[in-house]
Amino acid sequence: MERNPLEVESTDHQKPSSAVYDGSATAVDSVEEEVQETKLVYRGWKVMPFIIGNETFEKLGIIGTLSNLLVYLTAVFNMKSITAATIINAFSGTINFGTFVAAFLCDTYFGRYKTLTVAVIACFLGSLVILLTAAVPQLHPAPCGTALTCTGPSGGQIAFLLMGLAFLVVGAGGIRPCNLAFGADQFNPKSESGKRGIDSFFNWYFFPFTFAQILSLTLVVYIQSNVSWTIGLTIPVVLMFLACVIFFAGDKLYVKIKASGSPLASIAQVITVAIKKRGLKAVKQPWVNLYNYYPLNYANSKLKYTDQFRFLDKAAILAPEDKLEADGKPTDPWKLCTMQQVEEVKCIVRVLPIWFAASIYYLTITQQMTYPVFQALQSDRRLGSRGFVIPAATYVVFLMTGMTVFIIFYDRVLVPTLRRITGIDTGITLLQRIGTGIFFAFERRRTFALTKPTLGMAPRKGEISSMSAMWLIPQLALAGIAEAFGAIGQMEFYYKQFPENMRSFAGSIFYVGAGVSSYLGSFLIAMVHRTTQNSAGGNWLAEDLNKGRLDYFYFMIAGILAVNFAYFLVMSRWYRYKGSDDEVTTYETNGDAIKQQDKNTV
Numbered sequence: 284m285e286r287n288p289l290e291v292e293s294t295d296h297q298k299p300s301s302a303v304y305d306g307s308a309t310a311v312d313s314v315e316e317e318v319q320e321t322k323l324v325y326r327g328w329k330v331m332p333f334i335i336g337n338e339t340f341e342k343l344g345i346i347g348t349l350s351n352l353l354v355y356l357t358a359v360f361n362m363k364s365i366t367a368a369t370i371i372n373a374f375s376g377t378i379n380f381g382t383f384v385a386a387f388l389c390d391t392y393f394g395r396y397k398t399l400t401v402a403v404i405a406c407f408l409g410s411l412v413i414l415l416t417a418a419v420p421q422l423h424p425a426p427c428g429t430a431l432t433c434t435g436p437s438g439g440q441i442a443f444l445l446m447g448l449a450f451l452v453v454g455a456g457g458i459r460p461c462n463l464a465f466g467a468d469q470f471n472p473k474s475e476s477g478k479r480g481i482d483s484f485f486n487w488y489f490f491p492f493t494f495a496q497i498l499s500l501t502l503v504v505y506i507q508s509n510v511s512w513t514i515g516l517t518i519p520v521v522l523m524f525l526a527c528v529i530f531f532a533g534d535k536l537y538v539k540i541k542a543s544g545s546p547l548a549s550i551a552q553v554i555t556v557a558i559k560k561r562g563l564k565a566v567k568q569p570w571v572n573l574y575n576y577y578p579l580n581y582a583n584s585k586l587k588y589t590d591q592f593r594f595l596d597k598a599a600i601l602a603p604e605d606k607l608e609a610d611g612k613p614t615d616p617w618k619l620c621t622m623q624q625v626e627e628v629k630c631i632v633r634v635l636p637i638w639f640a641a642s643i644y645y646l647t648i649t650q651q652m653t654y655p656v657f658q659a660l661q662s663d664r665r666l667g668s669r670g671f672v673i674p675a676a677t678y679v680v681f682l683m684t685g686m687t688v689f690i691i692f693y694d695r696v697l698v699p700t701l702r703r704i705t706g707i708d709t710g711i712t713l714l715q716r717i718g719t720g721i722f723f724a725f726e727r728r729r730t731f732a733l734t735k736p737t738l739g740m741a742p743r744k745g746e747i748s749s750m751s752a753m754w755l756i757p758q759l760a761l762a763g764i765a766e767a768f769g770a771i772g773q774m775e776f777y778y779k780q781f782p783e784n785m786r787s788f789a790g791s792i793f794y795v796g797a798g799v800s801s802y803l804g805s806f807l808i809a810m811v812h813r814t815t816q817n818s819a820g821g822n823w824l825a826e827d828l829n830k831g832r833l834d835y836f837y838f839m840i841a842g843i844l845a846v847n848f849a850y851f852l853v854m855s856r857w858y859r860y861k862g863s864d865d866e867v868t869t870y871e872t873n874g875d876a877i878k879q880q881d882k883n884t885v
Contacts, residue, residue, distance in 0.1 A: 333533030379798030402457030409450030685763025720769020
């Protein structure tokens with residue numbers, strides 16, 4: 284009599300033959316999971332004062348150091364604007380792409396706690412070095428004063444400054460991909476309270492970030508520019524020191540998940556073996572006949588078979604020449620992979636089209652410090668009868684304020700209301716949340732195009748328009764709401780959809796996407812400027828905005844975002860959530876007949 288293949292899964296750690304997993308835990312797996320659970324004490328919100336407190340002071344410190352760095356390099360280091368801008372752009376890009384390197388080291392070797400330990404110390408040292416460049420006269424060039432020529436920085440002064448920036452690259456590059464995942468690690472993902480805690484934590488995680496930007500762009504920047512650079516840069520150093528103290532104070536309370544080896548190696552193995560075995564015929568009933576094996580104490584959730592990207596399935600076909608060890612483990616993982624490995628790679632491949640759409644969406648956010656600021660510069664920024672003038676860069680605070688206020692409303696009002704309507708714990712699905720952010724970003728760019736506070740109102744170059752810069756506030760607030768939906772939704776989406784041993788990578792690709800959108804934004808500005816500067820209609824991005832057609836540029840961006848939104852809707856329809864009930868596979872056994880019923884609902 285033929286044996287039911289479902290019975291194989293109870294001993295799939297030992298069997299050298301194919302094994303199948305139907306989504307439920309086996310007796311052996313349950314025992315192993317219970318033993319592992321006894322080693323972990325999830326304290327959830329009880330340790331959040333340490334994590335969010337550290338995050339708040341760390342963000343206050345690093346943003347307070349970096350938010351006015353462009354002015355610092357030109358005012359204190361006597362650099363030309365183009366030199367300072369080049370350093371800032373290279374520095375920002377290095378941090379964004381450095382998160383990928385940090386995530387690799389974290390997931391492969393060190394784990395999140397050790398990575399964060401090095402990162403918070405590096406941030407403190409970086410802010411301290413930047414402070415010393417201002418406080419010690421020998422570490423920066425002499426002030427220009429009334430002299431016709433200014434002495435630039437020496438090679439030693441530049442080297443000391445770059446050392447501080449290098450520390451900040453290490454610190455910020457390590458904190459960005461790891462801190463969010465480390466906070467989510469403190470909640471039990473298998474309990475209902477833990478799952479809701481993770482959902483709420485993702486919302487509140489961005490609260491200290493926006494609060495830090497608001498405070499840094501107002502109080503800290505004001506002190507640096509109008510009181511003293513030394514005092515203004517001392518504040519971030521003190522705040523970073525407090526961040527270190529708070530972080531290490533919770534040392535004995537944290538859940539510290541160890542690194543489980545290189546996840547990139549597993550991805551490379553699946554792709555390599557699939558290419559090697561591309562000539563093999565696809566197996567029938569792959570959910571049964573593909574080779575599978577789970578190591579002891581396997582960290583990742585066990586995945587069901589999905590029929591997307593079937594060419595990868597060939598990596599898990601057990602050929603006659605493939606050798607297995609006594610416990611069923613492949614002797615050479617570069618010749619045979621498991622169905623679990625294949626499904627994990629599918630999870631990553633499925634995310635990439637969504638990530639691409641999210642990167643295009645972020646195009647409108649990365650420009651918040653460029654042309655909206657230029658618009659504010661040529662608008663009426665006076666406030667009140669005393670004529671207090673709001674700094675142009677400070678208008679970005681309204682974006683952060685809109686995001687901060689909406690986060691509170693979303694988490695405390697909107698999610699509970701939507702939960703009762705939809706029955707979904709998060710109120711709406713993660714893709715719906717990201718899609719809402721993309722839609723708001725499109726609306727924001729469209730309304731910016733319709734708001735022309737500096738066009739045709741001032742006859743001379745640089746003259747201030749009679750229209751108030753307050754007209755920019757609604758658009759910036761709308762961008763903040765887009766961030767509350769899109770950015771937070773992305774971070775949660777990547778965290779939940781990547782395999783568990785790649786959650787630091789999940790955090791890093793968000794920042795890599797932001798880096799891609801920054802480069803894309805720079806490319807579009809250069810392309811539009813070069814194309815229109817000699818056109819009959821005039822340069823869209825003229826130095827004097829009164830003579831330009833900034834509204835045309837905004838309409839172009841809005842068109843790109845509209846196409847991107849349509850693309851996102853198509854990809855969302857195609858997407859399948861990891862472990863979702865939408866991918867339920869049931870087996871009906873009648874003699875030797877096994878029937879798969881696959882719900883292809885997104």
